[in-house]
Amino acid sequence: MSERDLIRDYFAALGARRADVPCGVGDDCALLAVPPDRQLAVSIDTLVAGVHFFADCDPQALGHKSLAVGLSDLASMGAEPAWATLALTLPEIDPDWLGGFARGLGDLAAAHGVQLVGGDTTRGPLTVSIQVHGLVAPGQAVTRAGARPGDLVCVSGTLGDAGLALRQLAAGKAPSATLRRRLERPEPRVGLGRRLAGLASAMIDLSDGLAGDLGHILAASGVGADLELAALPLGPEGATVVAETGDWALPLASGDDYELCFTTPAARRAELSALATPDCAVTVIGQITAAPGLRCREPNGDLWPLDRSGYDHFST
Amino acid sequence: MSERDLIRDYFAALGARRADVPCGVGDDCALLAVPPDRQLAVSIDTLVAGVHFFADCDPQALGHKSLAVGLSDLASMGAEPAWATLALTLPEIDPDWLGGFARGLGDLAAAHGVQLVGGDTTRGPLTVSIQVHGLVAPGQAVTRAGARPGDLVCVSGTLGDAGLALRQLAAGKAPSATLRRRLERPEPRVGLGRRLAGLASAMIDLSDGLAGDLGHILAASGVGADLELAALPLGPEGATVVAETGDWALPLASGDDYELCFTTPAARRAELSALATPDCAVTVIGQITAAPGLRCREPNGDLWPLDRSGYDHFST
Numbered sequence: 001m002s003e004r005d006l007i008r009d010y011f012a013a014l015g016a017r018r019a020d021v022p023c024g025v026g027d028d029c030a031l032l033a034v035p036p037d038r039q040l041a042v043s044i045d046t047l048v049a050g051v052h053f054f055a056d057c058d059p060q061a062l063g064h065k066s067l068a069v070g071l072s073d074l075a076s077m078g079a080e081p082a083w084a085t086l087a088l089t090l091p092e093i094d095p096d097w098l099g100g101f102a103r104g105l106g107d108l109a110a111a112h113g114v115q116l117v118g119g120d121t122t123r124g125p126l127t128v129s130i131q132v133h134g135l136v137a138p139g140q141a142v143t144r145a146g147a148r149p150g151d152l153v154c155v156s157g158t159l160g161d162a163g164l165a166l167r168q169l170a171a172g173k174a175p176s177a178t179l180r181r182r183l184e185r186p187e188p189r190v191g192l193g194r195r196l197a198g199l200a201s202a203m204i205d206l207s208d209g210l211a212g213d214l215g216h217i218l219a220a221s222g223v224g225a226d227l228e229l230a231a232l233p234l235g236p237e238g239a240t241v242v243a244e245t246g247d248w249a250l251p252l253a254s255g256d257d258y259e260l261c262f263t264t265p266a267a268r269r270a271e272l273s274a275l276a277t278p279d280c281a282v283t284v285i286g287q288i289t290a291a292p293g294l295r296c297r298e299p300n301g302d303l304w305p306l307d308r309s310g311y312d313h314f315s316t
Numbered sequence: 317m318s319e320r321d322l323i324r325d326y327f328a329a330l331g332a333r334r335a336d337v338p339c340g341v342g343d344d345c346a347l348l349a350v351p352p353d354r355q356l357a358v359s360i361d362t363l364v365a366g367v368h369f370f371a372d373c374d375p376q377a378l379g380h381k382s383l384a385v386g387l388s389d390l391a392s393m394g395a396e397p398a399w400a401t402l403a404l405t406l407p408e409i410d411p412d413w414l415g416g417f418a419r420g421l422g423d424l425a426a427a428h429g430v431q432l433v434g435g436d437t438t439r440g441p442l443t444v445s446i447q448v449h450g451l452v453a454p455g456q457a458v459t460r461a462g463a464r465p466g467d468l469v470c471v472s473g474t475l476g477d478a479g480l481a482l483r484q485l486a487a488g489k490a491p492s493a494t495l496r497r498r499l500e501r502p503e504p505r506v507g508l509g510r511r512l513a514g515l516a517s518a519m520i521d522l523s524d525g526l527a528g529d530l531g532h533i534l535a536a537s538g539v540g541a542d543l544e545l546a547a548l549p550l551g552p553e554g555a556t557v558v559a560e561t562g563d564w565a566l567p568l569a570s571g572d573d574y575e576l577c578f579t580t581p582a583a584r585r586a587e588l589s590a591l592a593t594p595d596c597a598v599t600v601i602g603q604i605t606a607a608p609g610l611r612c613r614e615p616n617g618d619l620w621p622l623d624r625s626g627y628d629h630f631s632t
Contacts, residue, residue: 022355026536027459028389028520029357029450036352039338041345042433044447046403048440073344087362087403087445117358124364125441129403131360134345143343204344220342 007093007121010102011086014116015109018082021117030117032083038135043073049126059097061184062128063104069207070132071112071188072258076205078142078197079134081112081190086119087129112190140197142262147202147221151263153286154272156189158235159210160242163254179237186258192282193260195275200262209253211306214261215294221263224293226303227286248296252306263288323409323437326418327402330432331425334398337433346433348399354451359389365442375413377500378444379420385523386448387428387504388574392521394458394513395450397428397506402435403445428506456513458578463518463537467579469602470588472505474551475526476558479570495553502574508598511591512578519578525569527622530577531610537579540609542619543602564612568622579604 012025023031034040047066049055067084074081086105090098109116114132161182165175175183189205196203202217210232218224232251234242241250264272269284276282294306328341339347350356363382365371383400390397402421406414425432430448477498481491491499505521512519518533526548534540548567550558557566580588585600592598610622 022454023457023459027461028392029359029395029457031393031452031457032356032358033454034350034356040348040350040356042348042401042447042449043345044401044403044434044436044445046405046436046438046445048405048438051438051440076344077347079345085358085360085447087360087447089362089364089443118360120361120445122362122364122367124367124443127405127440127443129360129362129436129445131358131401131403131447133358136347138338138349141339141345141347143339145343 007098010098011116011119014102014106015084016113016115018115021083021115024115024117025119030085032117032133035135037137039138039141041074041077041079041134041136041141042131043070044129044131045069045073046127046129055126058184059100060104063101064108064185066128066130067105067108068186068188068258070130071190072186072205072207074132074134075188075190075193076142076203076260077134077136078140078193078200078203079136080194081114081132081134083117083133084109084114085131086116088119089122089124089127091124091126136197142197142200142203144202144204144217144220147217147223147263147288148265149223149288149290150266151201151288152266152269152284153214153225153227153261153263153288154282154284155206155210155233155259155261156192156282157259157280158233158238159251159257159259160238160254161235162186162256163250164238164241166254166256176237178235183256186256188258189260189280192275192280196260196262199268199271200264203260203262206257206259206261208255210261211252211294217261217263218292218294224289224291225286226289227294227296229296230299231283231285233281233283323414326414327432327435330418330422331400332429332431334431337399337431340431340433341435346401348433348449351451353453355454355457357390357393357395357450357452357457358447359386360445360447361385361389362443362445371442374500375416376420379417380424380501382444382446383421383424384502384504384574386446387506388502388521388523390448390450391504391506391509392458392519392576393450393452394456394509394516394519395452396510397430397448397450399433399449400425400430401447402432404435405438405440405443407440407442452513458513458516458519460518460520460533460536463533463539463579463604464581465539465604465606466582467517467604468582468585468600469530469541469543469577469579469604470598470600471522471526471549471575471577472508472598473575473596474549474554475567475573475575476554476570477551478502478572479566480554480557482570492553494551499572502572504574505576505596508591508596509576512576515584515587516578516580519576522573522575522577524571526577527568527610533577533579534608534610540605540607541602542605543610543612545612546615547599547601549597549599
């Protein structure tokens, strides 16, 4: 048995067993049966050692996160996850590492009904690319382009937790278990995303930071937004940092939150309260404007444009 | 505009414009409309600099080959190519390199009616992962598992050309333009693969060498095969090398041919002649046997098992 076959055995039966996979891992292609009343939503993401994660990180957490970033993209379109493929480049064959990675990936896949249906393993610098495939009814997918003036701007969960964990690690401090979990094992908001199909007018997942990612909605929709800084949802540790330092860059500009940011018509505000769960709040943080640009209102009432100078102001 | 956006502009409109892409490059997911009477065939492949190609190779050839290896997988299932996604990891932003890579990828995509619908660009060691998506009628896909005793074993084109080019490069010799094209710009046998749906009983594309890849068909089908060495189709340069050295490892075990190897019932031999084109012969090279294992008949009539010792015999 070749090394390639050996590795493939780790990934031959990961995640859910689905009836809509006529041919899975082990042939030249996987065959997938897309229901006639569904469109396919696909997204591919790459994580590179030394860029997106520490090369010596827990492989189980890496397996989880590698799939989570893709499921978060499906969530932000309101799609139902179905299948995944894996392109894994490894510097060496380490059974312990492979077992941990496969467990992290497989557990999250199973939790979301996703079957790993194919992949490629190659030798080289540690790199993980995963493509996720989801299903959504025609016309129901939520893109970035539907925000209209007057719409409410909302986010799920809390902002800046992963960024705070990264800051602490960079400073040589060990983050709390809560913050570390937020950085290493983000929970993609798949259920919330699906419930938002038909309610959200535009949606994106927060991978690069609220200001930049919301900026993609504004650009695609041809609108602007005013945010209320006091409304930004913070975890207890993030709230302490912001209260002590006034550093709004933490919730505005740190990446890896993997929360959903969406807009919805103001007339539908009452429907938002039904979306929250004990684990995941839904918070209105601002409003879409016809005037382009992104502005933030400080707790004292001052409104600052969030261009570079505005951002520098907030990050001191 | 961020570097990421800049790079994305190179890939935002590559290949064919298809009507079945409700949402392409630029949102969290691409949305694809799979026809109700088709299944989806997907395959992901990774090429790593220094492993699968020379880091200083022509970027246009790399763009071509990165997509060609995936289209070859679709061909080997008898599927019709439709869409592709790209995960590109780059050590630096070089507009000339990106332009060449995008041209090579885009030209081949357009030639096969494929639209690039999404991707991810990251910074890191040069690595290209491409997922291809094809369409095939339910039950028409050709897997590796259908070969039956008595079936003919066939290959397209000629074997060992890319391997000979690699050998010459490793020896410091410049390959002929023909051999170099076979190594750097393989033509996936998409049309032939589609015509073989309904005729081939099993099929695989030759990426790792005939003996190993045919071995996958034999293992999946639970059969063996006898090959006639004298029947192996060789190009003029490969034929000279084999005639002078008796080195059958060139057609049997060198990779990167990207030809199709398939089996078909002997009763359908007459239909094979209609499959060949001026650019691509179809050659019967042996027969499937109930006895497991792969054997090769030398021109003198001797039959050798192609296990490691047999292989060593042929490679001297």
